[in-house]
Amino acid sequence: MSVPGHHNVAMVTGAAGGLGGVIVRCLAAKGYRVLAADIAGDAIEAFTADAGDRVIPHQLDVTDKAAFAAALDRARAEWGGVGVLVNNAAITRTTPVFDIAPEEFDLVTGVALKGTFIGCQVVGAHMREHGYGRIVNIASLAGQNGGTSTGAHYAAAKGGILTLTKVFARELAASGVTVNAISPGPLNLDSVRSLLPPEKLAAVVGTIPAGTLGDPAYIAEMVTMLASPQATSAIGAAFDINGGLFMR
Ligand SMILES: NC(=O)c1ccc[n+]([C@@H]2O[C@H](COP(=O)([O-])OP(=O)(O)OC[C@H]3O[C@@H](n4cnc5c(N)ncnc54)[C@H](O)[C@@H]3O)[C@@H](O)[C@H]2O)c1
Numbered sequence: 001m002s003v004p005g006h007h008n009v010a011m012v013t014g015a016a017g018g019l020g021g022v023i024v025r026c027l028a029a030k031g032y033r034v035l036a037a038d039i040a041g042d043a044i045e046a047f048t049a050d051a052g053d054r055v056i057p058h059q060l061d062v063t064d065k066a067a068f069a070a071a072l073d074r075a076r077a078e079w080g081g082v083g084v085l086v087n088n089a090a091i092t093r094t095t096p097v098f099d100i101a102p103e104e105f106d107l108v109t110g111v112a113l114k115g116t117f118i119g120c121q122v123v124g125a126h127m128r129e130h131g132y133g134r135i136v137n138i139a140s141l142a143g144q145n146g147g148t149s150t151g152a153h154y155a156a157a158k159g160g161i162l163t164l165t166k167v168f169a170r171e172l173a174a175s176g177v178t179v180n181a182i183s184p185g186p187l188n189l190d191s192v193r194s195l196l197p198p199e200k201l202a203a204v205v206g207t208i209p210a211g212t213l214g215d216p217a218y219i220a221e222m223v224t225m226l227a228s229p230q231a232t233s234a235i236g237a238a239f240d241i242n243g244g245l246f247m248r
Helices: 019-030 040-049 063-079 102-130 154-173 198-206 216-227
Strands: 009-013 033-038 055-059 084-087 131-139 177-184 238-242
Touching: 009 019, 009 063, 009 102, 019 033, 019 040, 019 084, 019 216, 033 040, 033 063, 040 055, 055 063, 063 102, 084 102, 084 198, 084 216, 102 131, 131 154, 131 216, 154 177, 177 216, 198 216, 216 238
Parallel strands: 009 033, 009 084, 033 055, 084 131, 131 177, 177 238
Antiparallel strands: none
C-alpha cells in the first residue's frame, strides 16, 4: 500500500458542533492536520482559536458542491491534499412526521444526506486520484430504527447515509479508499441533554442497556481508528455504538 504524504490531513464537517469538536481535537492530538469546516463561521473561528496550528477553521455549507470543492482546494494548497474526510454535519428538527413541511424535509435531508453525498463525491474523487483515502460518515441509530424524537427527515437522511456509505465504499474500494459509517446512539452532549426535558431524558437513558448516554470521545477514537492507514479491511461497514440499544 502506498500512503501519500497528506494521509494525515483530515477534513471534518460540522466541526463547531458537539461531536465535531471532539473529533477535531482527537485527530489533532493524534498528529493530524485538520480543516475544521462548519457553516457557523464565527463558531468555528472561536472553537479553533485555542486548537493550535494543526487546525484551520473553514466556513463551509456542505450542501454547496462548489463550496466543498473550494474547501478541498484550500486543504490541498495548505497541506497537499486530504487523506481523511469525516462527514459529520447534520441538523435535527423534532417536528412530528405529519407536521413536517416539504421545505423542512429538504432542509434536514439536505445537510445530512446531500451534504454527505457531495462530500463523498468531491473528496472521494480526489482520494481516488491519489490512490488513498479514508471516509467516515457519521450516521445515527435513528437511521436504523427510525428514531424517536429526532424527526422522520433526520432518520431517513441517516438511513440514506448508511446506504451511500455502501455505494461509495464499493465504488472506491479498489482505489485504496475506504468508506465506513458510525451509527451512534444518544451521546452525552449538551445538544442531547437540552433536546428533551429531564424526565424524558431519564426515560431514554433508562432504555439503554449500558445505562448511560454514549461517550463522544469513544466515537472520536473510532473515527481515528477507521482513519488510520492500517484500516484497510473495513469497507462499507456500519459500526453500531449505542450502549446496546440496538443490536443486529
Ligand atoms: N448528539 C447525538 O446524540 C448524536 C447521536 C447520533 C448521531 N449524531 C450525529 O453526530 C453528528 C454531530 O452531532 P452533534 O450532536 O455534534 O450536532 P451539533 O448540532 O452539535 O453539530 C452539528 C454542526 O453541524 C453544523 N452544520 C449545520 N448545517 C451545516 C451545513 N449546511 N454545512 C456545514 N455545517 C453545518 C452546525 O453549525 C453544527 O456546528 C451529526 O451527524 C449527528 O446526526 C449525534
